Amino acid sequence: MPPAKQDRPLLFCSLIAAVFIILIGIDRISPAVLPKDSYFYHPWEYMMGSFRYNIPRTNEKMELTGYGDLANMLGVPGYQVLRKFVWTNDRYGKRNSSVTQHETPAVVVVGDSFMVSAANSDEESFVTQLQTHTDASVYGYVPADMSVFLHDLRFQEDPPEVVLWGRVERNTLGSNGEIETILKDTSCFTEISEWNRMEKTSKDTVKALIGGFTEYAQLSILRRTMQQSLRHMLYAWTGQHTKNVLLVPGETMLFHDRGAAVLSSPGKERGFSAVADAVAHVRNCLKARGTRLIFMSIPDKEHIYASRLGREVPTPDPLLVLEQELDNRKVQYVSLVKRFQEESTPGKDLLYWLDDTHWNARGIGVAVEEVIKKLEE
Structure with missing residues (x-):
C-alpha cells in the first residue's frame, strides 16, 4: 500500500505570510x-513637506547626495548627475542660508522653484548669490506665490525697498492659476479677516502635528526601489520611458515635455496681455507700500537649448513679446533671454543641469549679474 501523500498547504501559506510580514x-x-538619500532625490520634497500637506520644515538643514528631477522621472541611473546638496530652511519655512536670514530685508526675492534654486545647494542658490553681489540685505521668500507674499502681515508692516518676482517661462502664461488669482484681486490681498487668518493658522498647526505620521505612512523603500527598478528595466529592454521626459538620440541633455509644449506656442497665443496686467497690478500694490517691483521671466531650458532638442524658437521670440507688453505698462523687469542665448552657444558651459528642468550655478550667476544691473539703475 503506497504511503499517503503529505499535503502541507498550511506550512506553505505560513511561509508566504511570514515573507510578507x-x-x-x-x-x-x-x-x-535609512539615510534620506534612500527616499529623496533632492531636498525639495522633504524640506518643503511634499508628503506632509506641503507644510515646510522650519529651522532645519538637510544634506544629501542627489540628482535632477528629470533623471528621477526617467529612472535610468546613467542619466543622473550626482551632486551634494545642502538645504537650509529658516524659522518661517523659507529657504535661506545663514547669510540671508534677515528679519527686515531691503530686497525680498519671491517666486517659484527656480527662485528657490531647487536643483542647487545653498551656496549656489539665487538668493545666496544675489546677497554676495550686493551690500543690501537680501531675503528669500521662496518658494511662494506673489498672492501669498502680498497678504503676509510681516511684510505689510515692514515692507522692503525692492521685491524681485521671478517666474519660469512655463508658469508665465495667461492661463496660469496664480496669474488668474492676481487678476481677480481688488484689495491687494489685504481684505482678509482676522478670523480667516486664525483659521488658516489653526489648520496649518494641525497639519504640522500630524504631518510627520502622514509622511512616515507614505514613505516606502520597497515602492521607491521597485518603481525606479521597473522604469530602468522597461527602458533597458524596450527603450520605452515616461512621456514626461524627452530623450534626443545621441543627446545627454534631458528635456521636459511641458517645456517643449510651451516652446511650440507663439507669443500671441500665451496670454501675455493678462500676464502683464497681473504684474502691473502687483507693481501698483507694492508701490502703495513704498516698494519697487522688478519682474523677471526665466527662460525654460527647452527655449535656450531648442537646437539640442531639434526645435526652433518661434519668431518673434515669445519672451520678447512679453517684454513688449511689460514695456507698454511701464513695468520694470530683468531681461534674460538674449543674454542666456549668448551664453549658451557651443563651447560655453551649460546654464541648466543636464538631468534637471532647473538652471545650474552658472545660469543663476548670469541671472544675478543682470539683476544687479537693474538694481543699480
Missing part, C-alpha cells in the same frame, strides 16, 4: 534607519 516590517522600520 518581514517585508512589511523592513519597509516600516526603514524610514527611521
Whole structure:
C-alpha cells in the first residue's frame, strides 16, 4: 500500500505570510534607519513637506547626495548627475542660508522653484548669490506665490525697498492659476479677516502635528526601489520611458515635455496681455507700500537649448513679446533671454543641469549679474 501523500498547504501559506510580514516590517522600520538619500532625490520634497500637506520644515538643514528631477522621472541611473546638496530652511519655512536670514530685508526675492534654486545647494542658490553681489540685505521668500507674499502681515508692516518676482517661462502664461488669482484681486490681498487668518493658522498647526505620521505612512523603500527598478528595466529592454521626459538620440541633455509644449506656442497665443496686467497690478500694490517691483521671466531650458532638442524658437521670440507688453505698462523687469542665448552657444558651459528642468550655478550667476544691473539703475 503506497504511503499517503503529505499535503502541507498550511506550512506553505505560513511561509508566504511570514515573507510578507518581514517585508512589511523592513519597509516600516526603514524610514527611521535609512539615510534620506534612500527616499529623496533632492531636498525639495522633504524640506518643503511634499508628503506632509506641503507644510515646510522650519529651522532645519538637510544634506544629501542627489540628482535632477528629470533623471528621477526617467529612472535610468546613467542619466543622473550626482551632486551634494545642502538645504537650509529658516524659522518661517523659507529657504535661506545663514547669510540671508534677515528679519527686515531691503530686497525680498519671491517666486517659484527656480527662485528657490531647487536643483542647487545653498551656496549656489539665487538668493545666496544675489546677497554676495550686493551690500543690501537680501531675503528669500521662496518658494511662494506673489498672492501669498502680498497678504503676509510681516511684510505689510515692514515692507522692503525692492521685491524681485521671478517666474519660469512655463508658469508665465495667461492661463496660469496664480496669474488668474492676481487678476481677480481688488484689495491687494489685504481684505482678509482676522478670523480667516486664525483659521488658516489653526489648520496649518494641525497639519504640522500630524504631518510627520502622514509622511512616515507614505514613505516606502520597497515602492521607491521597485518603481525606479521597473522604469530602468522597461527602458533597458524596450527603450520605452515616461512621456514626461524627452530623450534626443545621441543627446545627454534631458528635456521636459511641458517645456517643449510651451516652446511650440507663439507669443500671441500665451496670454501675455493678462500676464502683464497681473504684474502691473502687483507693481501698483507694492508701490502703495513704498516698494519697487522688478519682474523677471526665466527662460525654460527647452527655449535656450531648442537646437539640442531639434526645435526652433518661434519668431518673434515669445519672451520678447512679453517684454513688449511689460514695456507698454511701464513695468520694470530683468531681461534674460538674449543674454542666456549668448551664453549658451557651443563651447560655453551649460546654464541648466543636464538631468534637471532647473538652471545650474552658472545660469543663476548670469541671472544675478543682470539683476544687479537693474538694481543699480
